[in-house]
Amino acid sequence: MTTLLNVKDLRAYYGQVQALHGLSFSLSEGSLTTLLGANGAGKTTTLRAICNMVRSTGGIEFDGKPLNHRSTESIVRFGIAHVPQGRGTFTTMTVEENLQLGAITRKDNAGIISDIERMYAHFPVLKQRHTQQAGTLSGGEQQMLAVARALMLRPRLMLLDEPSFGLAPLVVRDLFRILGKINREDKVSILVVEQNAQLALELADHAYVIETGRIVMSGNAKDIANNEEIRKSYLGY
């Protein structure tokens, strides 16, 4: 499998505070990779650094092309869709407008219309609410909307920041099932950051464990899930 995303010696800073201390990892095309770690380990920062939303140094290559020093909006045009923490819903706009915004960089109008229908098939609840103001959706529905909005880009890589946050366990299962399906059927590579390690490891095929801004462990998701020592010392279950 070819490498889609390659991150080398990534260091990121919030003002004077360094949040990432030379982080390196890679993600192969078509894989579903998860980044695990405790609160404050640097998971969100890693995703934000990939999209240049935080000051960082080091090498980030997407499909062989360097992403450093590009603006967030131009990185998106490479086919990287980022579902931020807090979902980033356009709360004052309708559900359908949110989906249209996901495809705002695309020119194929017919494709956009059919993709909106596809999203409604994936997430029927969005169809029911398509004229509703997105801010009135429940947390779970907004997370579905955020994923659907990201997919409207027809991304090659989707970055998901704690999709399970604040959602009921049943909703999370449902969401993860859909993510797996998208990964398999639509061939979208996914990098998902999670605190819910157990669930993420079930879903993913590759996993990295990150601690205070460094990768401390990497490997096959099943191996990590089966290794009791790792689970106990790093993942806490």
Add this chain to the structure above:
Amino acid sequence: MSAAEDVVTEAPAVEAVPKRAMTLGTGTSLLVLAALLIMPVFVKNFIIFQMTMLLIYGLAVLALNILTGGSGQFSLGQSAFYAVGAYTTAVLMEHFNVNYALTLPIAGVVCFAFGFLFGQPALRLSGVYLALATFALATAMPQLLKLNFLEHWTGGVQGLVVTKPDAPFGLPMSQDMWLYYFTLVVVIAIYIFSVNLLRSRSGRAFMAIRDNEIAASAMGVDVALYKTLAFGVSAAVTGVAGSLGAIAVQFVAPDSYTITLAISLFLGMVVGGVGWLPGSIVGAAFIIFVPNIAEGISKGLSGAVFGVLLFLVIYLVPHGARQVAILGQQFAGKLRKN
């Protein structure tokens, strides 16, 4: 970095300034005080008068700073409170022969009540809506002062002339110099009061409201009470500044207290640094002296020159004089280390 934040709440309009960062260190304070004390001995009366006005505007900017920097509420109506203070003093002095010093606390109380009452409807408004409401107050005030049935007291469009007090106890100093020291004492007293207010329980409540109103109310802060209280205190301090201003200028008239004054005070706050109390005096210096400088550079284009100078200041230090102070501190820290 997985901060436990479900929804990114709307960023507050005024950035958070930590309590300690709102004041000056003891050493610096004493130096500034010494300079303010000695200065009048060496300069002409006109300069002393200007220094008095500087202190008075500084006080008015400080009042706005308590409101905006402290509790996060925005006001374009400070000129109205200033006018009420000025008129209270003028009417008391000229119609009732009240001693000028006594009119100050009275003006403070009147303005506190006025501000507190105005704060009630303002409670439901924020941001641009509050700006518009306070703006309405500022535009209404000069017209209200001109109303016919008040003319007996206010002197209508003509205004009132205020007598400048002599130095008491036969002290050998000019009226201007006496008024300067009198103002200085009042300003320092209010400054110390404000600093302590912001450090107190009420001050913490103001800042909690500024940074996150919902969280503040969840912690048990009576948001309505403290928001109106902030308006009241700010109005009271502005009113005292207005009183002093009336005495110093020796004249009150409706058209001295238009929206232009409110806008000047706002600019003073921004230039001094929102939420940084000592910056108020720097801001006051800006609004007093820079228009004069602009006029000196070009008479016909003085407005444009003023605008350009203002742009220069906000480009160089978008956070106002506070930013300069922080840079200075860091620089001093580095010097000490070497």
Add this chain to the structure above:
Amino acid sequence: MELFTNQVLAGIATGAIYACMALAVVMIYQAIDHLNFAQGEMAMFSTFISWQLMQWGIPYWAAFVLTLALSFVGGIAIERILFKPLAKAPILTNVAGFIALFAIINSSAGLIWDFTIKQYPTPFGSAPFLGSQLISTHQAGMIGVTVLLLLGLYFFFQYTKIGLAMRAAASVPESARLVGINTSWMIALGWGMASAIGSIAGMLIAPVVFLEPNMMGGVLIYGFAAAVLGGLTSPFGAVVGGFLVGVFENLAGTYIPGVGNELKLPIALALIISVLVVKPAGLFGRHIVKRV
């Protein structure tokens, strides 16, 4: 009763002025999320440019279109040169910037064209409209243009991609960047459009209030008030707000004793504030649902 009808009609006529300006206010609010205090001055400057073009012998409509284009470019230039560097500065610092811009434009216009009042032509004529002494053909034309402008803006924001992108950039900039919108240019575009709309407002208002550097001071305040009353997020609300404010102001001046010309503005503002206390998002503003 006849007095009432007449005052309402006269109110609608002045209201058209406010509605026009309110549209420009809403436009910039959509783009930058706050009010631009220098907007009236920008409109005034544009109007002077059109006047100057006509002085040089260019016919009205050609000058109109040319001014529109110049204002659009000028608005973008002001944003790129003066306000882009302040993008990361606090909001209140930006407001200070608006005040500075106000001073610069006002003073420059005074120096270039001086402060004497100038006549400004109207393309619609000034005969009574449909036999009414209270509304002239110019004012009717102004109402017509305002409505056309409103329809155009509605279409732009609702049905074009760039309109959607602009709204997104204004409401949640970070998410907008994450779907690939260049938010910085959206802001510049908003400035350009607001400046162009402002220039239309200025050119329509000038025949009524006459052309001079301070012509927009009062108008802008009413425009703000109208926009806030109608709801800052709704161009339709802004126009309705404009007419309402015009009518309000006229009726208050006529029927409330002791309200002369001087107190009209504060009374109108007080009424608007009372409305806001009851309906904080304005009459037609979309109520923003926030989950906390």
